[in-house]
Amino acid sequence: MIKAPVRKIIPHSLVDGPGNRTAIFLQGCNIRCAYCHNPETQEMCTESSPTEEIKWMTAEEVFKEVERDIPFIRGITVSGGECTLYPEFLVELFTLGQKAGLSCLIDSNGTIDLSKYPELIEVCSGVMLDVKAWDNEKFNKLTGGNNRNVLKNLKFLSDLDKLEEIRIVCIPDEVDAEDILKGIKSTIGEKISYTNLKLIKFRNHGVIGRLKEAESPSDEYMNYLKELALELGFKKVKIT
Amino acid sequence: MTDILGLVKSQKLTYEQKVLSLAQAAENTLDVLHIPEKTQYYFEKNAIDNLFEGNAPYRPRYILPDYDKFIKEGSEFLQIEPPKDLDELLNALMILYRHVPSITSFPIYLGNLDKMIAPFLDGYTDEEIKKKLKLFLNYIDRTITDSFCHANLGPEDTRAGRLILEVERELQNAVPNFTFKYDPDITSDEIAELALYTTMFCANPAICNHKLNKDTYTTDYGIASCYNILPIGGGAYTLARVVLPNAAKLAKDVDHFFDTILPECLEALANYMNERIRFLVEESGFFESSFLVKEGLIHKDRFIGMYGIVGLADCTNILMKDEGKRYGHDKEADDLADRIMHTIHEFLSEFPALYSPISNNRFLLHAQVGMDYDIGITAGVRIPIGDEPENMSDHLRHSARFHKLIPTGCSDIFAMETTARNNPSAMLDIVKGAFDLGVKYIAFYEENGDLVRITGYLVKRSEIEKYKKGEQVLQNTTHLGAPNYDNNKLQNRKVRGV
Secondary structure, X not given: OOEEEEEEEEEEEOOOOOOOEEEEEXXXXXXXXXXXXXXHHXXXXXOOOOOOOOEEEEHHXXXXXXXXXXXXXXXXXXXXXXXXXXHHHHHHHHHHHHHOOOEEEEXXXXXXXXXXXXXXXXXXXXXXXXXXXXXXXXXXXXXXXXXXXXHHHHHHHHHOOOEEEEXXXXXXXXXXXXXXXXXXXXXXXXXXXXXXXXXXXXXXXXXXXXXXXXOOOOHHHHHHHXXXXXHHOXXXXXXX | OOOHHHHHHOOOOOHHHHHXXXXXXXXXXXXXXXXXXXXXXXXXXXXXXXXXXXXXXXXXXXXXXOHHHHHHHOEOOOOEOOOOOHHHHHHHHHHHHOOOOOOOOOOOEEEEHHHHHHHHOOOOOHHHHHHHHHHHHHHHHXXXXXXXXXXXXXXXXXXXXXXXXXXXXXXXXXXXXXXXXXXXXXXXXXXXXXXXXXXXXXXXXXXXXXXXXXXXXXXXXXXXOOOEEEEOOEEEEEEEEEEHHHHHHOOOOHHHHHHHHHHHHHHXXXXXXXXXXXXXXXXXXXXXXXXXXXOOOOOHHHEEEEEEEEOHHHHHHHHOOOOOOOOOOOHHHHHHHHHHHHHHHHHHHXXXXXXXXXXXXXXXXXXXXXXXXXXXXXXXXXXXXXXXXXXXXXXXXXHHHHHOOOOOOOOEEEEEOHHHHHOHHHHHHHXXXXXXXXXXXXXXXXXXXXXXXXXXOEEEHHHHHHHHOOOOOOOHHHHHHHHHHHHOOHHHOOEXXX
């Protein structure tokens, strides 16, 4: 079995998707967000250079830990870093999860083209997708990466009804939240009415990147975005 | 001897608290119960404990009147006609509550409130009902000044239940305790989540595993006082307890504990409880004179003796000291604890209890949750505070194993992180899993809330602070909660959820 670098397993997570879930955090990310709040998971690592914090584990080994939390959980969520950097591992883990009746979610920055991994999409119950910016320049400035695949995944996952949730981290000026909301609507159309939208208020807790001293947006701004989303036709909007 | 003049002069006690303490002091001047020498010895060692029930029982410890009958028929003694609308109902209940005796002299069971109220709601708006409920609930909180008082909700999803939950969240009262009877086959996820959401603001309601508790008696059951599962139209004559760690301290070794000390304690306490029941039923005149009996709101044949145990964890750890194994963490320790439980269970299944047909003339085991004077004694069969397993799953599996042999109430309490407010469905998943495995009862509260569950009852942290400064506080239970909060290091209770 393939091994993946596991940074942390949280047996009972109340914040990684619907219901109570075991959350698995994989090490390594392919972008560098200026507002990343767990930058310790960014660095890629190899099996030959082991560290104390990271354990290379097979899907079976991870699932053994997950099993302890059945029947208290309704599913698992794999996050990161960027967990879609390890698609084969995810396929194996989710296959075990599905067999045990657990819903299996991916928490992703969307920069890996998921249409190339039909096997993964088959066993994955849904993806919680970050849309960090709509304009590619903004995206690049914020993350160092390119958002072409994010937009492609948005459409691809929505068409398959595997878009569990869309997330936007909100910081005025840095993030073109209004454009994101409008862009999502023009991409997935009617489906916004039943797609979960989470508007995340930026907080600089844990941030070491460029935005480490940036201020959180006001509640008024967050409510303004929520109102805008509702006007556009989103129905399931949450501010966190 | 109680310092009676001290009670009279106290500035810390309210007038009402003085009257109750003086009444107990008077009762304790009597000596009417026959207590053998050996029993006296175990009382002195505090290996068995009568929980200050008083020397001359003149009312059952816990009474659960048949409120449905009262609502249907009214009361001749109280000169109350059957209520015809919501105002009349709430008023009638307020009057009856005043006349339900108990060990605390306050009613310890207020009924399945949502079901009682539901038929009276037609024609009122939500706002009108909430206003009436607030007045009713505040009256209860300010006059029943003891939080060993319990109201029930569920298992059905009703408008009344939802409105009570909404009102509770606003009021932040310590009295009454609420318990929601939960059964996934009957209760909707929506109201279960609303109940759990509410508990994250006001530490109420706790959640009872309806499926596992509903067939405890041939009659319907209620949750009363501090999580006691008791028959409606009856209750409990008495509750006394074996203080397991104190029994263990008297034993030379494990064999001595199982062969001599434990059996002697079990027998001494059981005989003592029968002696209390005998006096109450045969001599006190309660069942001959109470209007509750005459009007059929309670029945003598629906009372039981609650046989309490406390400190299974500490007892096990004492017996395992040489091996260094711990209850809740090591298999050997848990297996030993299991052996203790089965020994107690076997004893109780043989020992005849007086006047207890509803429990087949047997005492029923209860996980007693502790007293304010307990130090180093963990509630019932719980894992000691501060020593809880890292993973909540392990904790709950352990609970399920040890709840199994306890029919009249056992529970676990979890302090939750504030973030759980955003995801009550996650808490419901935990409840579903736990109940599926056999956990009988579970309570949550939010880590920073003012209302905190001590061992089962609720106390406000702000009131504890007042009491510590020597000020008068409204509720008796703050007197118990203040030392308990410190003695049991409740601030160290493991906070769950990420």
